[in-house]
Amino acid sequence: MEPTTTSSSIDTVATTTDTTTIDANISDETISDEAKSLHELAITGSWKTILEKVSTARSLSLLRYPHEHLVYLAFNAVALSKLRRYSEALDDIESSLEDLNSSCYRYESYPHVYPNKCGSMIPFSLRWLHALLPSFLNRRSESVDRLYLLLNFVRSRIDEGFNREVWIRRESFVVSTIISQHSSQKEFVVCFDLINEMLRKDVDNLILLSKLGYVQLQFGDLDGAKSSFQRVEDVAKKNGDEGLSVEVLNLMGRNKALIFMVAKDYVSAIRQYDECIERDESDVVSINNKALCLMYLRDLSDSIKVLENSLERVPTVALNETLVVNLCSMYELAYVNHTDIKKTLSNWIARLAPDDFDPSCTRI
Template sequence: MAATRVFFQFVVHPSLPILLSSMVPFSMRLLHAQLPVLTGNHQLSLDRLCQLQHTCHQVLSEVRRGYLPFVTEPLTPEDQQVAETLWMERLTRVKFCLANTLVAMQDYLLAVEVYEGLLEELPGLRSQLLSVMGRLHLTLGDLPSAQTLFSLAEDRDEKEEGEEERMVRTHINQGLVNVFLCHWQLAKDSFESALQLEPTNTTLKNNIAVCTFYQGYLKECIRELEGVVRWSPPSSLQPALLTNLTATYDLESSSAHSKKLSFLPLLGQHVGEGFPLSSLGLR
């Protein structure tokens, strides 16, 4: 029998608001740069994002001299401050998109470098960024570095975030370390502790079900995944969840095909045309 893989999930990036002011809105330029990822053309997306990053650096350089590109009159101190804040926010957003694209390309080391640069620019997101970097090191198989980063993530300014948010992230980090060590029950306990604080988090429910699978409880895993997928469409209809569920159907019985087909009406009702039907594992 061919090996079947099921996958854990974790969120890779925090998001920031972006201020817009252009004949061609900056958000449209950013969308234009990110769209190729959805068609599998990661390199084109990376090229466009790098060009946007270069543009942001150029404009910032001019703004810090007291001018805007194509404007002859110098900026007032107030306008200069507003412009610098605006373009720094745009540059930060581009860097997050760059990191996401690098993760999609599985270039985790370069993604970590991007996040390291963001640490200096966004001290208010230090704990979140350190956790993300730690999770990427886990993906690379570097447990000592991951544990070091997770520890640094706990050494934080009390004003940075709420206690509940910190505890959720701590439990998730502990759970992922235990997954790495194949300590499935300990990992499951950590994810369940986080779920008590965020009961609507579908990623945590997925991870708990996957721990159940690796403990050898196939039917219980299927029940948990089915409950998540049908729980609150469309937010719970995620490709990773369906991939895990249909993979367990293949292991359970020969009637897997009909069970997979039963999700088509649900997808037709709640998701758009861009949803990857390949996650159903239909042949």
Template sequence: MSEINTTEFLNTNTIFTSERSTDISSDYHRDAWIPSENTRLILRTIATSTPGTCLPDRINLTMPGLTLQGDMVDTTKEASIHYLGDDENIHRNVLTSSDVTQDERGLRNLIQAGCYRAAVNLSGRLLAVYGQGYGKINYPSKHTPHSLQLWFTRLSLLAKLRQIDILKAESQSFDNLDKPDIYFIFYPELYGTRHGSMASFSFRLLLAEIPSYYGKYKDAIDNLYHILSITNKMIDNLNLNLTEDGNSTAKFTTNEKQDAIKLWSGRRSRILISIINCSLLTKNFILAIEVLDDLLNLSEWNNEQIDIIKSAIGRVHLFLGDVLSAEKKFTFKNDKHDTLNVRELIDRGLMAVAQNAFQEAFNCFKAASIIEPTNIMLINNMAVCLLYNGQLKTAVQLLETNVTRNPIKFLQEPVLLNMCTLYELHTTHCKQSKLHLLRQMNRYKGDATDISCLKLT
């Protein structure tokens, strides 16, 4: 049975708006990065040499390629044919990589439709155009912002699909995105003297986090602190009226400088949240609280954001079983459920869970679900509370009702796993109930769901 959800609060979307909304007149600040000394020397040599005459050794090149030959299969389709028969396949109506335009727009359409495996397949076709297809690892090829964005998308999808072996193998070629050929100045014939890195900040963050997907949490945290140290240096440089890389005196306006500092301060906060998430995965709750305190002490938060961060600290204290410390961090207007917002109701519910007061917890989650009726986490937590209160049948009915009412929204892995676990607790003859869920998945969902959540083996 899935546990009460206590980690959703660490989603950066609850704190930040998109950095694209930051009013910066060019990509100069978004592309900025401080290369290592070795990379800096190579780039300086390229910048002062005749184009095409300075070719770095292979060790200084980024040479990625696909390790997956052929396409990923639609496991939901395969399972439905296996368990329900070929006739069920006529109800399968999802996009494949061949059903969309063979470009970035097609990739976006697949992702929006929840067809992540098909999107991985299309990304492979698009990367092959850059000479980075199957079997091309360790073969030199040119990089562009577009090719690197394709790689970021592909690796993000592999992470979401938990295709760990492929993710690990295909990400290693990028190391920490510091090779000279990741910078614009490496290609003067294409970009002239354009400043900065072709790789997005989000790509750097993803690569830093990837070791955590295969259990190397310390490596991930070390990677994130390395990015944090560079980011802090760039903010320091801006405050000293230098460019982000510290190479020259800044020539931008005061407003542009402040916008740049705001951009990089926001990115610094995203790094800290990644460190917190990795700390929680490795159950290093003390580090998580320390970094959350650092995050809280940054000066850029409004009152709502401060409450969100305090709530996060309180929830980590609940992980530790320290209800008193958690209560000090949580902010409640009063004790009446009908006047608390969703976050406050969830916090109160989690406190009740920590005290084994499952009926009180259920009441809090139910009050929150009235405000946000499509919040999957709340419905899931309500079902768990019902189970602990001995109301197994009611817990099953709650989840089934929501799946029937809105299958596209509620046919999610945590819900499916909990439903199948409840079915097993309810009766030994539960296979038909599981097959009914498979039938709904086949008809309403894309190809991203891990079929093992149905526990059909």
């Protein structure tokens, strides 16, 4: 059982970002009214329904314009990916798209349909999935190559100055995905260099500074991590303590707690996590790590209570596969009849979980 170091998605991006998480937020400037219902289904995790709707739209030839085919392709690929049907998702993308930079995917190629509109109509999520999916099919090097190409594409858009703020966010998103790929292979020096490259452009970015600290911890640079986390606090408090958001306060709290965990000062770490949970009861990272600290202190009973209580209070948030895996591991350590207890948990999860929740994490 590993401590979780961040709550951000790739949605979600941490010391070792969970690359099995496919971002549900595929909003894009190309998504218009005809796809709003699909977007609402994505937010609720109704991925199977999305597949049905896309299939119906395709079979009945309801998609009239080029951009509609691409938007529905994006939703279909995300839904398949969320359901861990990675090969089907990649096949659908590659069989539907030619060269991603082809003129046939540009608005100006259809002036009668999109008058006075220019640029690519390919949703960003499709480009990202096209790059990421090979990593789930034992083609990691191909995926890394595609991600770096995607990063170059994003940076070219930033240089062009088109919708700059959006593309800067996407640059950070792609870099986080690349960091995740390298981190999964323990290539921490590359991660360190990538984060520092981003920090040179955005020196006061609290998330990047925290990630830098996480990576420094991975290769044993405790002093460096402390310095990075202190920098987070200094930047956050530059204009005083007042007005700091709960998100920023909890980021700082989790950073402090992580240093305590590394030092095996679990009591102090729990104190920090308690403060985070008091501010935000849906802070799954703090909940999970508090439970782990209690387990390390051999208080297995309270550790289990922390996770069970979180599932009762905020099930839609706390229903997190890492949390459930840890809870089931604790059941196995604490109870002889752990199989029956896990079956009860599994039945409860089946009633509440979104389509993409992996029931195998209960290990029944």
